[in-house]
Amino acid sequence: MGMKKTIHKVAIATIMIIALSAGMTFALLSHVTESVTNVFASDKNLSLELREPQWDGYTFDDTYPTDILPGTSVKPGTENSGLQMAENYLPGNVISKDPMVKNTSDGLSEWVAIKVQYFDENGKAIGKTDFQKKYAKTAYQNDEVNPNFVKISDHAAIEELYMYTRTLDTTAGKNITEPLFSSVIVNKDLTPNSKNMWPTFSIKVTGYAVQSDGVSEDAARQALIELAKG
Structure with a gap:
């Protein structure tokens, strides 16, 4: 019984560490580029x-x-x-x-x-x-x-x-x-x-x-x- 409880606690701790690590990685590696506007023009008219x-x-x-x-x-x-x-x-x-x-x-x-x-x-x-x-x-x-x-x-x-x-x-x-x-x-x-x-x-x-x-x-x-x- 003691061995099973120990494994359970370790598993929970591991899950928490992974979740925290993933959150930190997302924050550190996120990036937004500057906006670029491409203009397309035409002298064609639909009528x-x-x-x-x-x-x-x-x-x-x-x-x-x-x-x-x-x-x-x-x-x-x-x-x-x-x-x-x-x-x-x-x-x-x-x-x-x-x-x-x-x-x-x-x-x-x-x-x-x-x-x-x-x-x-x-x-x-x-x-x-x-x-x-x-x-x-x-x-x-x-x-x-x-x-x-x-x-x-x-x-x-x-x-x-x-x-x-x-x-x-x-x-x-x-x-x-x-x-x-x-x-x-x-x-x-x-x-x-x-x-x-x-x-x-x-x-x-x-x-x-x-x-x-x-x-x-x-x-x-x-x-x-x-x-x-x-």
């Missing part, structure tokens, strides 16, 4: 433009007037635009709306995405399912959206983010997406509001871009999701 030519008549060759909010006014001389029909719609109307984006960067290719948000007659953001039940749905040929876009997020269930399946470079013909959708179909059984008028509702679209040079599709997808959350 993107969104247009809906069938909605308001403005194309990528046009510049929106500074005194109007894009998408809220028809280009002078435009006839039969989606916006003109939307301002006095009837149930069952097929209204032209064709959001697309263009890479306008200085020599940089891009991964791009378009976010869609839906709002009710009170200006409150609602989910796509509720919007379709109450008001309207988007259409592109036989689909709700262009199959060359893939939904990558439905943040908070009130907005959807669609990523284009190929990158956009700066070459003419390869720097513009196809429309995400081409029309909005108003519900035939739309219910009048309390004033016995057809309700006002809205769809908001926003474009996003991240560089594609040296960036994988998966990495770009995550970056676009985070960017659209802001």
